[in-house]
Amino acid sequence: MAFDRLKMPIGDAMFTQRSVRRFKPDPIPIEDIHLIIDAAVKAPNGGNRQIGRFLVLTDRNVIREFGTIYHEAWWAKRKEERGWTKRADIPPEEKNYKLASELADEMKDVPCVVFACAVPPGTANSVIPATQNLMLAAHSLGIGSVPTTLHPTVMDRFRAMFAIPKDVAFHFCIPLGYPRTAYGSSRRRPTSETTYLNRWGAPVPWT
Ligand SMILES: Cc1cc2nc3c(=O)[nH]c(=O)nc-3n(C[C@H](O)[C@H](O)[C@H](O)COP(=O)(O)O)c2cc1C
Numbered sequence: 631m632a633f634d635r636l637k638m639p640i641g642d643a644m645f646t647q648r649s650v651r652r653f654k655p656d657p658i659p660i661e662d663i664h665l666i667i668d669a670a671v672k673a674p675n676g677g678n679r680q681i682g683r684f685l686v687l688t689d690r691n692v693i694r695e696f697g698t699i700y701h702e703a704w705w706a707k708r709k710e711e712r713g714w715t716k717r718a719d720i721p722p723e724e725k726n727y728k729l730a731s732e733l734a735d736e737m738k739d740v741p742c743v744v745f746a747c748a749v750p751p752g753t754a755n756s757v758i759p760a761t762q763n764l765m766l767a768a769h770s771l772g773i774g775s776v777p778t779t780l781h782p783t784v785m786d787r788f789r790a791m792f793a794i795p796k797d798v799a800f801h802f803c804i805p806l807g808y809p810r811t812a813y814g815s816s817r818r819r820p821t822s823e824t825t826y827l828n829r830w831g832a833p834v835p836w837t
Contacts, residue, residue, distance in 0.1 A: 632665050638770035647766060648816055649726075650774025651733040653807030657688065657741045662771050666806070667744075669767030673759035682757045684764075685745040685792060697738020699788055700803065703781040704734035710781070733776070733805070740805040745792075752799030761802050774809040777802045 667684055675682060687693050708714040708727070720727050737743070746761045748754070765775045780788060780803060789796070820837070827834045 632661075632668065635665060636669065636767055636770040643766045643770050646815065647769050648774070648813040649729075649776040650807075650809045650813060651729050651736075651776055651805075652810040653736070653740045653774065653805065654810050655739060655741060656808050658773060658806060658808075660688075662773065663688070663742060663806075666764055666767045666771070666773070670746075670760040670764035673763040675756040675760065676753065679756070681748045681750070681752065682760045683747045683749055683798065685747065685794070687743040687745075688741070693740060693743055694738045695791065696743060696788075697736075699784045699791065700737040700778075700780070701734045703784045703788075704730065704778075706781040706783045707779075730778075733778070737805060740807050742806040744802075744804045744806060745794075745800060746802040746804060747794065748799045748801060750797050750799075752797070754799070754801050757801045761804065764804065768806055772808060773806050774813075775804050775806050777804055779803065 663686060667686070670684065671680070671682065687696060705715065708720075708731075712719075714720055714727075717728070717731050720731060722728075744764065746757050746764070748757050761777055765777070768775045780800065785800070788794070788800070794800070822834055822837050825834050826832050
């Protein structure tokens, strides 16, 4: 079975997953993309109606063209949320945003991009688990990824570029590639701060 190639223990996969935003240009073998997408669709989805749809980009010229749209969308979002219009506006402590802005520059060069979409009713709930499966399968093959979104200002052009029908909902843009740099472990608040037992606000028995 092809899935035998996903050998990373599930604990390692979940606990070492990071947002990868710096990619080598090396192409991803199509059979690996196939396996990653097959893993994605095994995820839970509402009523097993399987409304998720995946558009995979591997053509360098197409990705280059999309990179321009992504860059515009990323900065449109930052302007709207924070009033930032250039990298110098990003405060030094906002390291994730700095890295994300570099991805906005580099999206045009990533070897593969997947758009996670949904046909009507188009709900994100049925695509989010698939997106996580997709990224964990990629991670298991040594392929990095990060879930990203777009911005309304580019959506008409984005749809036109790929002939995406109006009734298809876009949810995530996921660049895929072999990581160019090493990534340490993720930082999260202790679950004892974010989890309650039996009643909202009641502590869990771990620290
Ligand atoms: C809904 C959603 C939207 C996101 N959008 C972006 C994005 O536009 N650009 C980006 O570089 N990362 C994006 N991310 C990735 C988050 O920044 C990342 O998951 C978070 O910083 C934790 O990173 P870590 O797992 O490496 O610790 C997004 C993640 C989610 C779940």
